[in-house]
Amino acid sequence: MFHKVLVAEDLDSISIAVVQALGEISILEIHHAKYCDDAFLKIKKALHDNQPYDLLISDLSFKPDHRENKLCSGEELIEAVKKVQPDIKTIVFSIEDKSFRIKSLFNNLGINAYVSKGRDSIPELQKAIQRIYNNEEIKLSPELSHALRDKSLFEIESYDIALLKSLSKGLTLEDISSEFKDSGIIPNGSSSLEKRINRLKIYFKASNNVHLIAITKDLGLV
Amino acid sequence: MFHKVLVAEDLDSISIAVVQALGEISILEIHHAKYCDDAFLKIKKALHDNQPYDLLISDLSFKPDHRENKLCSGEELIEAVKKVQPDIKTIVFSIEDKSFRIKSLFNNLGINAYVSKGRDSIPELQKAIQRIYNNEEIKLSPELSHALRDKSLFEIESYDIALLKSLSKGLTLEDISSEFKDSGIIPNGSSSLEKRINRLKIYFKASNNVHLIAITKDLGLV
DNA sequence: ACCCCTTTTACGGTTTCCCGTAAAGAAATG
DNA sequence: CATTTCTTTACGGGAAACCGTAAAAGGGGT
Numbered sequence A, B: 001m002f003h004k005v006l007v008a009e010d011l012d013s014i015s016i017a018v019v020q021a022l023g024e025i026s027i028l029e030i031h032h033a034k035y036c037d038d039a040f041l042k043i044k045k046a047l048h049d050n051q052p053y054d055l056l057i058s059d060l061s062f063k064p065d066h067r068e069n070k071l072c073s074g075e076e077l078i079e080a081v082k083k084v085q086p087d088i089k090t091i092v093f094s095i096e097d098k099s100f101r102i103k104s105l106f107n108n109l110g111i112n113a114y115v116s117k118g119r120d121s122i123p124e125l126q127k128a129i130q131r132i133y134n135n136e137e138i139k140l141s142p143e144l145s146h147a148l149r150d151k152s153l154f155e156i157e158s159y160d161i162a163l164l165k166s167l168s169k170g171l172t173l174e175d176i177s178s179e180f181k182d183s184g185i186i187p188n189g190s191s192s193l194e195k196r197i198n199r200l201k202i203y204f205k206a207s208n209n210v211h212l213i214a215i216t217k218d219l220g221l222v
Numbered sequence C: 001a002c003c004c005c006t007t008t009t010a011c012g013g014t015t016t017c018c019c020g021t022a023a024a025g026a027a028a029t030g
Numbered sequence D: 001c002a003t004t005t006c007t008t009t010a011c012g013g014g015a016a017a018c019c020g021t022a023a024a025a026g027g028g029g030t
Helices: A014-022 A036-048 A072-085 A099-109 A121-133 A142-149 A158-167 A173-183 A191-201 A209-218 B010-023 B036-048 B075-082 B097-108 B121-133 B142-149 B158-168 B173-183 B190-203 B208-219
Strands: A006-008 A029-033 A056-060 A089-094 A113-116 B004-008 B029-031 B057-060 B087-095 B114-116
Touching: A006 A014, A006 A036, A006 B121, A014 A029, A014 A121, A014 B010, A014 B121, A029 A036, A036 A056, A036 A072, A056 A072, A056 A121, A056 B173, A072 A089, A072 A099, A089 A121, A099 A113, A113 A121, A121 B010, A121 B142, A158 A173, A158 A191, A158 B208, A173 A191, A191 A209, A209 B057, A209 B158, A209 B208, B004 B010, B004 B036, B010 B029, B010 B121, B029 B036, B036 B057, B036 B075, B057 B075, B075 B087, B075 B097, B087 B097, B087 B121, B097 B114, B114 B121, B158 B173, B158 B190, B158 B208, B173 B190
Parallel strands: A006 A029, A006 A056, A056 A089, A089 A113, B004 B029, B004 B057, B057 B087, B087 B114
Antiparallel strands: none
């Protein structure tokens, strides 16, 4: 079994159970960080001491705090960690259940497993750790494995996100047009923006801008 | 100390720590339910057996499931429980940190304490239980106690929520007007709706409908 | 009953959204 | 280089939102 595991989780009520669960499957060294920055420091320290972590289990969202942090989310943490220790195994343990967000974790960050916090997630987490240790195939829910194959999910790019973000800030198309011109983002003609928004509306089956923002907010896209 | 306590919490990763924390402060009978419906049944059963619960600790949001449930949220659960056992003590233990939502829990449901899931919430939960048992004053964060006094926070009613919900579904004012007429909700003239939306826009400092929905979505109002 | 005040509704003008069409520009192909 | 094709931009008309004003309807008071 893995020797040294780091848990990055802000909620004490959850980390207690996770640490306990790791103990149950006879992991010897279990460390825990409440902030992404702390987790990153521990990873670097361990690497420097030639006693690197085998596995990182991280949450995605961390509550903002009085503390100033450089890394504020699980995504940022994993990205940073992979740069200093590319071979580390990673599991994301989060409440998030939007398939395209999980998809991007596998595709962009190369995580090894995703376990959704739910009514029976502790055993699932233990199983996932076991599987990774044995280099077994990751088991995914049918819905999720479909999402991973579905290309269309991935064609919503940063441009669209920026557009949706600006919309949700209450800007008019004209506003966004000049905003994009200033930032050098193209296309930026109000007519092009309109067309792009229309594509999004068709894709998300939204009947107008308000509806579109409501939907994409629900999906966590903005 | 309390004898019999019920924990309503869907995430196993959290309920484990909560149950453990209750054991630490020598509570003898600790029960746990993953669904609001189950929790309600247990309360009723205990009451019927003349061994009622002293305290209910509940989460607010419960993940939807394959299971059909009558009660889907902590609010609904507490409301139902208070009808059959008005004297029961209640603590809400949730990640929610929007002050006006917490405010409504105290004012509408008459909860005894609110503990926000965070980096140090298990000790806080234990302290809150102790305080309630000793009938001490509830300690609130300054921000929150201010919110409880602030009247303006409370004037967003179910009417506004219904309106925002309809808006976020992509309906036009005309649509909503006839929808409200059908449901017997008044006022329902499109002009009144407009005026009400305008009040909300001023209150939330939104520049248009899209912005308004984005803000209220963020606040968890819709 | 009358007056006062609040709430609800109605109306008009302006802006923005919405949607189709078409022109201008850029990239690709032969 | 000419032709095709795709992308970006422009334009125009109708719908809905936006905003101020004012009339109608309802609800206490005296």
